Amino acid sequence: MLGLMQDWPLLCHRIIEHAAKYHGTQEVVTRSVEGPIYRTNYAQIHARALKVSQSLQRDGIKFGDRVATIAWNTWRHLESWYGIMGIGAICHTVNPRLFPDQIAWIINHAEDRIVMVDTTFVPMVEKVADKMPSVERYVINTDRAHMPQTTLKNAISYEEWIAQSDGDFAWKDFDENTAAAMCYTSGTTGDPKGVLYSHRSNVLHALMANCRDALGTSAADTMLPVVPLFHANSWGIAFSAPSMGTKLVMPGPKLDGASVYELLDTEKVTYTAGVPTVWLMLLNHMAANNLKLPHLRMVVCGGSAMPRSMIKSFVDMGVEVRHAWGMTEMSPLGTLATLKPPFTELQGEQRLDILQTQGYPPYGVQMKITDDAGKELAWDGKTFGRLKVSGPAVSKAYFRLDTNILDEQGYFDTGDVATIDPHGYMRITDRSKDVIKSGGEWISSIDLENLAVGHPAVAEAAVIGVRHPKWDERPLLIVQLKQGQKASREDILEFMDGKIAKWWMPDDVAFVDGIPHTATGKILKTALRDQFKSYSFPNAAA
Numbered sequence: 001m002l003g004l005m006q007d008w009p010l011l012c013h014r015i016i017e018h019a020a021k022y023h024g025t026q027e028v029v030t031r032s033v034e035g036p037i038y039r040t041n042y043a044q045i046h047a048r049a050l051k052v053s054q055s056l057q058r059d060g061i062k063f064g065d066r067v068a069t070i071a072w073n074t075w076r077h078l079e080s081w082y083g084i085m086g087i088g089a090i091c092h093t094v095n096p097r098l099f100p101d102q103i104a105w106i107i108n109h110a111e112d113r114i115v116m117v118d119t120t121f122v123p124m125v126e127k128v129a130d131k132m133p134s135v136e137r138y139v140i141n142t143d144r145a146h147m148p149q150t151t152l153k154n155a156i157s158y159e160e161w162i163a164q165s166d167g168d169f170a171w172k173d174f175d176e177n178t179a180a181a182m183c184y185t186s187g188t189t190g191d192p193k194g195v196l197y198s199h200r201s202n203v204l205h206a207l208m209a210n211c212r213d214a215l216g217t218s219a220a221d222t223m224l225p226v227v228p229l230f231h232a233n234s235w236g237i238a239f240s241a242p243s244m245g246t247k248l249v250m251p252g253p254k255l256d257g258a259s260v261y262e263l264l265d266t267e268k269v270t271y272t273a274g275v276p277t278v279w280l281m282l283l284n285h286m287a288a289n290n291l292k293l294p295h296l297r298m299v300v301c302g303g304s305a306m307p308r309s310m311i312k313s314f315v316d317m318g319v320e321v322r323h324a325w326g327m328t329e330m331s332p333l334g335t336l337a338t339l340k341p342p343f344t345e346l347q348g349e350q351r352l353d354i355l356q357t358q359g360y361p362p363y364g365v366q367m368k369i370t371d372d373a374g375k376e377l378a379w380d381g382k383t384f385g386r387l388k389v390s391g392p393a394v395s396k397a398y399f400r401l402d403t404n405i406l407d408e409q410g411y412f413d414t415g416d417v418a419t420i421d422p423h424g425y426m427r428i429t430d431r432s433k434d435v436i437k438s439g440g441e442w443i444s445s446i447d448l449e450n451l452a453v454g455h456p457a458v459a460e461a462a463v464i465g466v467r468h469p470k471w472d473e474r475p476l477l478i479v480q481l482k483q484g485q486k487a488s489r490e491d492i493l494e495f496m497d498g499k500i501a502k503w504w505m506p507d508d509v510a511f512v513d514g515i516p517h518t519a520t521g522k523i524l525k526t527a528l529r530d531q532f533k534s535y536s537f538p539n540a541a542a
């Protein structure tokens with residue numbers, strides 16, 4: 001017997017309609033690419049998103065066509081998202097930090113017909129435009145006055161483009177399983193892979209993100225997503241914030257400590273979200289200038305492991321920290337570290353112990369850890385295994401790739417290695433390709449890195465496995481020191497000694513001027529492995 005409730009498809013554009021209707025005057029504030037602060041609201045965003053839809057249709061964009069955006073977090077970018085999705089076209093967010101040739105590869109693979117691009121990236125796109133034959137037109141996200149000279153095909157400024165539409169338009173209902181958006185994984189190994197979100201998965205993910213123990217903002221909050229709209233579906237914030245009527249503050253192109261601080265302060269931001277690198281810049285700026293953020297209540301941090309010292313800095317400021325783990329393939333929220341019973345009253349180091357885990361999943365994500373053969377492993381907080389997940393906002397396949405990515409139970413292998421404790425708290429110990437296999441046992445490179453950055457002279461640390469005649473692999477710690485600071489190999493090893501098992505201790509420490517990063521701010525271990533490929537340990541004689 002079927003239930004007798006309404007057939008109400010979960011569609012992304014219904015979110016901005018809701019925001020316009022019930023929170024129409026709620027502000028969306030942007031540090032514009034042109035420079036000045038620009039203020040608009042959800043009613044305006046909705047009205048202009050309808051014009052984007054009309055303009056796309058006038059240019060021949062149909063249901064299922066792909067439209068790319070290469071843009072910072074701005075009000076125009078948000079309007080484009082909803083305008084593209086509202087007509088059943090697919091909003092393909094391209095990460096401008098990728099190499100230009102990678103960008104061309106991705107745009108070709110997606111067969112994007114229109115590219116909506118910020119002025120910042122016009123010169124870069126011009127260089128590879130002749131390699132992207134599917135693109136018929138470029139919309140430059142600015143007004144006529146700021147329109148650059150460009151060789152891009154059929155280029156028009158965004159403001160002139162939407163001015164040709166009257167906004168007298170209504171979005172229709174269609175199947176909630178229709179594709180809404182796509183985002184390619186950064187492809188540090190192999191070609192990038194296209195993750196294709198549906199309207200349904202995005203709406204369900206927004207509801208998950210809205211839970212009190214997840215991002216949990218309300219209509220009385222102000223959210224500053226430092227995480228870009230082009231990074232992993234903006235962590236869902238482009239949907240969750242309007243669905244709640246939360247004020248949005250968009251940082252545009254300036255993500256340095258001083259600029260982010262200024263917006264957090266002047267806009268009285270209560271919630272903010274971003275990767276650890278961003279928080280490091282913010283904390284350094286605040287410490288150097290003796291600054292405070294009395295309105296800030298919550299910092300959501302994910303993308304890579306949040307160092308304990310960073311968690312402590314925020315906790316000491318009276319700001320709640322929500323360490324989150326996820327990935328593009330998961331829309332991206334997977335787990336968040338919230339204190340739940342019996343841990344709610346913990347203080348000091350014990351509180352930090354829980355906050356530093358990657359946390360447990362909200363309803364809508366299931367997880368398990370397995371060995372290489374797929375056998376489930378114990379949730380004892382010690383046993384490492386491959387972390388696998390399932391849920392309505394988790395990928396089941398990649399765009400135009402024929403390979404099966406699910407196991408027999410329908411779980412997706414995240415490529416991460418983790419422990420899960422009896423309370424369900426998950427701790428990432430490594431990427432499966434980075435874990436160090438020493439004498440048949442696994443050593444977590446992330447644990448060693450986290451420990452090493454606790455040394456006051458260390459700016460950043462990376463650990464890679466290097467061949468060892470006796471143990472297969474042993475950890476090599478690679479360290480970048482803070483400017484003007486000194487520390488020897490022995491100082492650092494002494495600092496680590498006693499805080500981890502003896503056999504986990506790195507066999508050597510190498511000092512470098514800079515640690516290479518991926519386009520999304522993660523340590524680029526492939527480059528480090530290359531750099532140290534002829535390295536051998538001083539103690540490595542068999």
Ligand code: ADP
Nearest residue numbers: 186232302303304305324325326327328428520
């Ligand atoms: P990109 O490489 O484009 O940033 P993702 O955002 O999808 O792609 O990266 C997901 C990966 O980032 C995860 O599989 C995991 O390895 C890592 N990651 C994300 N959050 C955390 C975290 N809190 N701690 C440790 N690793 C994390």
